[in-house]
Amino acid sequence: MNALLTVFAKEFFENLRDRRTLLTTLLLGPVFMPLMFSFMTRTIINRAMDGSDQPVTVATINAAAAPNLREHLAAHGVTLRDFNGDAAAARTAVSGGGEKLVLEIPQDHAERIKDGDAAPVLMYLDSSNMDKRGQIERVEKLLQEWSRNIAMQRLVLRGIDPRILSPMPLQQIDVSTPAGRSVLLLGMLSFFMVVSMFASGIGVAIDGTAGERERGSLEALLTLPVPREALLGGKLLATAAFMSIALVLTTTALNVVLGRIGLEQLGMSANLSSTTGIAMAAILLPLVPVGAGLLTLVACFARSIREAQAWVGMVQLVPTMPLAFVTMLNPTPGPLLMCVPSLSQHLLIMKLLRAEALAPLDILLSVGSSLLIATLLIGVAMRLYRRESLLG
Amino acid sequence: MIEARGLSKRFGAVTALRELSFCAADSRITGLLGPNGAGKSTTLRILQTLITADAGEALIDGQSTLADALAARARIGVLPHSAAIYAGLTARENIIYFGRLCGLSRAAAAARATTLIAQLDIGDIADRRAKGFSQGQRLKTALARAMVHEPRNLMLDEPTNGLDVPSVRMLRALLSQLRDAGHCILFSSHVMHEVASLCDDIVVIASGRVVASGTPEALLAQTGAADLEDAFVQLTADSGGVA
Numbered sequence: 001m002n003a004l005l006t007v008f009a010k011e012f013f014e015n016l017r018d019r020r021t022l023l024t025t026l027l028l029g030p031v032f033m034p035l036m037f038s039f040m041t042r043t044i045i046n047r048a049m050d051g052s053d054q055p056v057t058v059a060t061i062n063a064a065a066a067p068n069l070r071e072h073l074a075a076h077g078v079t080l081r082d083f084n085g086d087a088a089a090a091r092t093a094v095s096g097g098g099e100k101l102v103l104e105i106p107q108d109h110a111e112r113i114k115d116g117d118a119a120p121v122l123m124y125l126d127s128s129n130m131d132k133r134g135q136i137e138r139v140e141k142l143l144q145e146w147s148r149n150i151a152m153q154r155l156v157l158r159g160i161d162p163r164i165l166s167p168m169p170l171q172q173i174d175v176s177t178p179a180g181r182s183v184l185l186l187g188m189l190s191f192f193m194v195v196s197m198f199a200s201g202i203g204v205a206i207d208g209t210a211g212e213r214e215r216g217s218l219e220a221l222l223t224l225p226v227p228r229e230a231l232l233g234g235k236l237l238a239t240a241a242f243m244s245i246a247l248v249l250t251t252t253a254l255n256v257v258l259g260r261i262g263l264e265q266l267g268m269s270a271n272l273s274s275t276t277g278i279a280m281a282a283i284l285l286p287l288v289p290v291g292a293g294l295l296t297l298v299a300c301f302a303r304s305i306r307e308a309q310a311w312v313g314m315v316q317l318v319p320t321m322p323l324a325f326v327t328m329l330n331p332t333p334g335p336l337l338m339c340v341p342s343l344s345q346h347l348l349i350m351k352l353l354r355a356e357a358l359a360p361l362d363i364l365l366s367v368g369s370s371l372l373i374a375t376l377l378i379g380v381a382m383r384l385y386r387r388e389s390l391l392g
Numbered sequence: 393m394i395e396a397r398g399l400s401k402r403f404g405a406v407t408a409l410r411e412l413s414f415c416a417a418d419s420r421i422t423g424l425l426g427p428n429g430a431g432k433s434t435t436l437r438i439l440q441t442l443i444t445a446d447a448g449e450a451l452i453d454g455q456s457t458l459a460d461a462l463a464a465r466a467r468i469g470v471l472p473h474s475a476a477i478y479a480g481l482t483a484r485e486n487i488i489y490f491g492r493l494c495g496l497s498r499a500a501a502a503a504r505a506t507t508l509i510a511q512l513d514i515g516d517i518a519d520r521r522a523k524g525f526s527q528g529q530r531l532k533t534a535l536a537r538a539m540v541h542e543p544r545n546l547m548l549d550e551p552t553n554g555l556d557v558p559s560v561r562m563l564r565a566l567l568s569q570l571r572d573a574g575h576c577i578l579f580s581s582h583v584m585h586e587v588a589s590l591c592d593d594i595v596v597i598a599s600g601r602v603v604a605s606g607t608p609e610a611l612l613a614q615t616g617a618a619d620l621e622d623a624f625v626q627l628t629a630d631s632g633g634v635a
């Protein structure tokens with residue numbers, strides 16, 4: 001036990017002393033990740049807000065030919081301004097990005113409306129450009145609305161009930177709560193936390209195993225009167241310590257960032273308090289030994305630092321795979337899913353953010369399964385560390 | 393005392409050692425001499441309990457390493473072939489770290505480190521981080537580290553590799569001093585004149601076998617060669633080894 005703690009202290013402080021390790025483990029993940037998350041969320045919010053209430057001006061060819069349409073749009077905050085040029089010029093302007101949207105009212109538009117004919121309106125847009133998507137969709141909706149208005153008027157003129165146009169009216173009843181809606185966005189939260197946590201353990205795990213071997217300091221260490229399990233145990237503990245620190249830092253940073261992001265603007269709210277932050281960190285804590293075991297196992301298996309890095313790069317995706325699975329399939333949380341590390345933690349955090357009560361059984365399964373898998377991984381790592389060919 | 397009894401070891405299709413036996417006595421410096429690939433490092437690793445022999449056994453102070461590897465390790469100090477020290481730690485911290493792992497208390501490890509730093513004359517670099525140490529400074533630190541738990545037996549794998557002349561002289565003086573204090577010192581080398589100038593006994597191995605052993609004078613008498621280098625070439629040539 002003494003030897004284990006000695007190895008832990010040495011690995012921990014030697015890594016802490018290295019400014020570069022410190023930068024990658026404790027700054028890159030815990031600070032960079034929340035910033036990225038906040039940036040992404042901000043962008044999504046801006047996009048959703050974009051065009052919902054601000055006035056919009058749309059360049060239009062021959063706007064004068066449709067005065068009623070112009071009035072209808074103006075009533076909903078969309079102003080038409082004249083576009084100087086023909087259809088070809090409109091194409092160039094949109095594909096070049098100078099205009100996001102150009103409308104074209106054909107010369108015979110008024111005449112066709114008067115005659116009761118189809119009177120097309122052309123929209124030039126670039127669907128590969130996501131910028132101002134909200135505004136374009138809003139204009140499109142208004143145009144369709146106007147088209148329906150004309151259709152109804154025409155039916156009434158012919159003595160037909162306009163309800164014939166909508167034989168099956170759809171009514172959406174959205175029962176989601178504001179907290180529930182924000183979960184979609186915050187679903188990424190646990191992903192960021194897990195990635196940041198794992199990233200912080202990589203350097204320490206590789207340095208202590210594959211690194212020690214490659215630099216040639218391993219042989220002397222193994223000739224000491226200390227069981228190899230104690231040596232590896234200390235190294236595992238150092239990796240776990242760095243991952244735990246990263247977890248706490250990331251959770252704190254995310255809590256601060258999310259408080260300032262303005263989820264209310266989207267009609268969302270999330271159960272975000274410092275208590276939630278502590279609970280989130282506590283839920284993710286059993287994932288620390290899983291990660292430390294996995295990273296150390298891979299680093300023990302690799303013959304060189306380069307090989308270890310290549311493997312770890314792939315292994316790092318393992319804990320994020322259940323998260324990808326849950327985003328695609330959106331499964332109902334059940335006892336079985338609560339036995340999958342990383343996934344169970346994600347589901348518990350989502351419940352927490354939705355302000356739902358956590359079932360004790362779910363917590364038990366999540367913690368228990370994670371610790372069981374951690375034990376297995378650490379056991380295999382110990383076996384690898386005991387083999388003769390460790391020295392190469 | 394370090395003893396090898398009929399050690400055999402295979403790595404896949406390669407036979408590294410074939411019933412290799414020798415004994416390194418206390419108060420003697422024994423040189424394990426052999427061409428590259430003769431099995432020197434494999435022998436030392438078995439003696440250090442890093443790997444186990446397929447047959448035969450190693451004894452440290454008369455106790456088999458198979459019975460209790462940890463107890464055997466407590467009685468040896470090792471300077472491996474690549475005696476890298478931790479670059480992020482100072483020389484002193486490197487020594488204390490090993491002392492703590494050998495079971496010394498914090499105070500005892502620190503006191504022992506101070507003694508060794510004086511003994512090896514590395515006071516000027518003791519509290520500098522090992523990153524950027526010269527080869528000689530690294531070797532001295534690694535040597536101090538190997539001796540931190542005052543082992544009776546010392547094994548050094550090609551310790552003079554890459555050392556300058558003053559450092560080799562320092563090492564020689566130190567090893568003689570340890571020998572006179574009663575330690576058993578076993579070191580491997582493929583450089584004949586180095587072994588000649590330092591060793592009391594020489595064990596010549598080639599192709600995993602002991603081909604000759606004894607004092608330098610005995611080896612000369614046995615081969616009838618004019619000097620030790622000729623003797624070495626003659627002894628190892630029979631086994632297909634190249635000096």
